[in-house]
Amino acid sequence: MRFVEFAVGWNKAHLPTLTCAAITFDRRVTRGKKLISVFTAWRAVSAMFILNGALFGIWASRIPAVRDHLNLSHEELGYGLLFMAAGAVCSFPVTGRLTDRFGAVAITRVIAVLYTLSLILLAYADSFWALAIFLFVFGAFHGSMDVAMNAWAAETEQAYDKPLMSSFHAMWSLGAGLGALSGYAAVQVQLTVLQHFLFAGGIVVAFALTMSWVHWESKRSEQADGRVFALPSGALVLVGVAALCGALGEGAVADWGAIFMRDVTGATESVATLGYAVFSVTMVAFRLAGGFLIARFGPVASARFGGFSAAVGVSAVVSSSSAELALVGFALMGVGYAVIMPLAFSRAANDPYVPPGQAIASVATLGYGGLLIGPPLIGFLAELLTLRLAFAVLIPLAVLIILCAGALRRAD
Numbered sequence: 528m529r530f531v532e533f534a535v536g537w538n539k540a541h542l543p544t545l546t547c548a549a550i551t552f553d554r555r556v557t558r559g560k561k562l563i564s565v566f567t568a569w570r571a572v573s574a575m576f577i578l579n580g581a582l583f584g585i586w587a588s589r590i591p592a593v594r595d596h597l598n599l600s601h602e603e604l605g606y607g608l609l610f611m612a613a614g615a616v617c618s619f620p621v622t623g624r625l626t627d628r629f630g631a632v633a634i635t636r637v638i639a640v641l642y643t644l645s646l647i648l649l650a651y652a653d654s655f656w657a658l659a660i661f662l663f664v665f666g667a668f669h670g671s672m673d674v675a676m677n678a679w680a681a682e683t684e685q686a687y688d689k690p691l692m693s694s695f696h697a698m699w700s701l702g703a704g705l706g707a708l709s710g711y712a713a714v715q716v717q718l719t720v721l722q723h724f725l726f727a728g729g730i731v732v733a734f735a736l737t738m739s740w741v742h743w744e745s746k747r748s749e750q751a752d753g754r755v756f757a758l759p760s761g762a763l764v765l766v767g768v769a770a771l772c773g774a775l776g777e778g779a780v781a782d783w784g785a786i787f788m789r790d791v792t793g794a795t796e797s798v799a800t801l802g803y804a805v806f807s808v809t810m811v812a813f814r815l816a817g818g819f820l821i822a823r824f825g826p827v828a829s830a831r832f833g834g835f836s837a838a839v840g841v842s843a844v845v846s847s848s849s850a851e852l853a854l855v856g857f858a859l860m861g862v863g864y865a866v867i868m869p870l871a872f873s874r875a876a877n878d879p880y881v882p883p884g885q886a887i888a889s890v891a892t893l894g895y896g897g898l899l900i901g902p903p904l905i906g907f908l909a910e911l912l913t914l915r916l917a918f919a920v921l922i923p924l925a926v927l928i929i930l931c932a933g934a935l936r937r938a939d
Contacts, residue, residue, distance in 0.1 A: 565687050565689065567741055568683045568686070568687070568741065569683065569691060569694070569695075570738055570739075570741075571738065571739040571740070571741040572676065572679050572680050572683050572691075572695055572739070573694070573695060573698040573738075574698075574734065574735045574736075574737075574738035574739040575635050575636075575639060575672070575676045575679070575735055575739050576676060576680070576695050576696065576698040576699040576702065577698045577699070577701060577702035577705075577731070577734075577735060578639055578642075578643075578702060578731050578732060578734075578735035579639075579642070579669070579672050579673065579676060579699055579702065580698070580699035580700060580701065580702030580703035580704075580706065580807075581702035581703065581705055581706040581709075581727070581731045582642055582643060582646050582669070582702075582706065582728060582731065583669060583702075583703055583706065583781065584702065584703035584704060584705065584706020584707040584708075584709075584710075584781070584803065584807065585646065585706040585707075585709055585710065585723070585724060585727050585728065585731075586646060586649060586665070586706075586724075587703075587706070587707060587710075587781040587782055587784075587785070587803055588706065588707045588708075588709065588710020588711065588713075588785065588800050588803065589710050589713070589720050589723060589724075590604075590782055590785060590786065591785050591786055591789060591796065591799065592714075592720055593649070593652070593658070593720060594786070596720070597652065597653075597654065597655060597658060599655065600910065601906050601909040601910045601914065602906060602907065602909075602910035603655055604906050605902065605903040605904070605905070605906020605907050605909070605910070606655075606659070606903065606906070607655060607658050607659050607662055607903075608662065608782055608902040608903040608906060609900070609903035610659040610660070610662045610663040610666065611662040611663065611665060611666035611669075611902075612666060612900040612902075612903060613663060613666065614662065614663035614664060614665065614666030614667035614668075614669075614670065615666040615667060615669055615670030615673075616670065616892060617667060617670075618666075618667040618668070618670040618671040618674075619670055619671075619674055619888045619889075619891050619892045620888055620892070621671070622634065622638075622670070622671040622674040622675055622888065623674055623885050623887065623888025623889075623891075624885070624888075625675075626674060626675050626678045626887075626888075627678075627882050627885060631675050631676070631678035631679035631682060632679055634671075634675040635672060635675040635676045635679055635739075636736070636739065638668055638671045638672045638675055639672060639732060639735060639736065639739075640732065640736075641668050642665075642668035642669060642671075642672050643728045643729075643731070643732040645661070645664045645665040645667075645668045645669075646665060646724050646728050647721070647724045647725055647728055648661045648664065648665070649661050649662065649665055649720075649724065650719075650720045650721035650723075650724045650725075651721070670891070673891055674887055674888050674891050676695075677695075677872045677876070677887050677891070678876070678887050680692055680695045680872070681872065681873070681876030681877075681887065684873065684876070685876070685877075689818075690817075690818045690821060690822070690873075691818075692817075692869040692870075692872060692873040692876075693814050693815075693817025693818055693821065693865075693866055693869040693870075694814065694815060694817065694818065695869070696814050696817075696865075696868055696869040696872075697810070697811050697814030697815045697817070697865075698811075700807045700808075700810040700811040700814055700861075700865075701807070701811045702731075703781070703803070703807045704803075704804050704806075704807030704808050704810075704811060706727070706731075707800060707801075707803045707804040707807060708800075708804050709723070709727045710723070710800045711797055711800040711801065711804070713727070714796055714797050714800065715797060759875075759886075759889040759890055759892070759893065761880070762878070762934060763874075763875060763878060763881070763886065763889060763890060764934075765931045765933075765934030766871050766874050766875060766890055766931075766934050766935060767871070767889065767890045767892070767893035767894060768893065768927065768931050768934075769830065769867060769870075769871055769927075769928050769931040769932065769934060769935060770867065770868055770871035770872075770890050770891075770893055770894030770897065771893040771894055771897035772834075772867075772897065772924040772925065772927050772928045772931070773833070773837075773864045773867030773868055773871075773894070773897070773928060774864075774867075774868060774894045774897035774901070775897035775900065775901035775904070775921070775924060776837055776841070776860060776863075776864050776901065776921050776924065776925065777864055777868075777901070778897065778900070778901035778902050779901040779902060779904075779905050779918065779921060780802070780803055780806045780857060780860060781803055781902070782901075782902035782905075783902060783905045783906075783909075783914070783917075783918070784802035784803040784806065784857060785799040785800050785802055785803060786799070786914070787802065787844070787853065787914055787915075787918065788801070788802045788850055788853055790914060791847075791853075791914055791915055792847060792848070792849055792850040792853050793850070794850040794853075798850055799850075801854065802853065802854060802857050803857070805854050805857050805858050805861070806857040806858065806860055806861040807861065808858075808861070809857075809858045809859075809861030809862050809865075810861035810862070810864060810865045812865075813861070813862050813865035813866065814865045814866065814869065817829075817865065817866045817869055820866065821866065821870070825936075826870050826874075826932075826935045826936055827932045827933055827935060827936055828932075829866050829870070830866065830867060830870055830928060830929075830931075830932035830935050831928075831929045831932045832863075833862075833863045833864060833865060833866055833867050833928060834863065834867075834925045834926065834927075834928030834929035834932065835863070835925075835929065836859050836860075836862045836863030837859070837860050837862075837863025837864055837921070837925035837928065838863070838922050838925035838926060839859055839863075840856045840857065840858070840859030840860035840861075840862070840863055841856065841860060841918060841919070841921040841922050841925060842856070842922060843855055843856030843859060844856035844857060844860070844918055845915050845916070845918045845919045845922075863925065867928060868894060870935045871890050871894055871935060872887055872890065872891075872894075874890075874934075874935050874936075875887050875889070875890040904917075904920070905917045905918065905920075908920060
């Protein structure tokens with residue numbers, strides 16, 4: 528089986544490389560009664576990451592249109608996005624337990640379909656409260672799929688003993704970027720939000736379900752500590768904090784990047800959609816190189832570089848007076864946040880004391896909670912101050928990533 532090496536950043540001898548030459552991934556593992564190659568497993572998991580990111584990017588690209596249709600203020604939009612965050616946070620502990628009990632693969636596939644349907648539901652919102660309720664549902668399935676697919680990714684990484692997590696998250700960013708670009712295309716051809724969501728969502732879910740079909744039997748565990756909410760404890764606390772800071776920045780760009788471009792820099796609606804697309808493209812590139820960077824410099828140094836780059840990028844965005852400078856800032860933010868979440872999930876999945884599903888759910892509660900809590904926080908601050916100043920809150924959070932980087936060292 529042939530595969531492009533830079534997509535995972537390692538060769539089969541576990542030596543880092545950034546070459547584009549095709550190599551042979553001939554290692555296989557037995558799952559159930561099937562021998563499955565690295566590429567087959569990587570393709571299946573990657574398809575689900577692409578779907579998750581694409582649906583999120585599709586939604587993010589049309590937030591300005593939804594806001595204008597419902598005539599929402601920054602504060603009202605922030606409150607609406609808070610419902611999305613609440614849905615995700617409520618879903619994390621439930622999905623963590625279901626994943627440990629029934630297996631990550633089955634849970635991921637079921638949620639993929641429900642998540643797609645919840646995206647289409649958003650297009651039917653005709654009032655603030657309808658949007659808030661639909662965002663709660665959308666956030667719940669988004670959060671659920673995050674936990675399940677990362678558990679599947681961790682199983683794959685462990686089974687083949689290859690650092691694949693960063694490449695999976697690269698596929699999430701690729702999907703998010705493509706989803707955002709679909710918004711640009713939809714605006715150009717004047718598709719309504721419903722038409723856009725139906726067309727793009729249908730294509731993505733059909734692709735993902737087809738490409739992810741593999742006979743992979745997931746690990747199952749009945750172990751649980753009975754907590755209602757999956758909050759990290761012990762060494763995982765700082766891991767969760769680092770994930771929170773990184774994901775909060777991602778969420779801010781996803782839901783407010785287009786609005787920042789249009790309202791602050793004066794960009795047109797079509798150009799405004801490029802902010803998140805540029806952010807996602809640079810994130811894809813550095814997540815694809817993640818295996819090499821982590822092997823060469825280690826997880827701690829990689830995380831510290833990420834925090835520094837994110838801080839510089841945010842500074843460029845908040846000081847921008849033109850769309851071009853803002854796009855440069857979003858690109859640097861993409862570089863900075865690229866490896867933070869992969870490192871956090873990989874560290875959680877390998878915790879020696881907590882089952883993978885529960886550990887990932889606990890980090891996700893802070894991590895992807897930040898991804899979803901970030902947007903309403905920006906909305907509240909924008910209403911009190913300005914949108915430009917609201918984005919500035921991401922600078923100290925990027926510095927906090929640098930301070931928490933030591934916790935991302937993989938546990939023995």
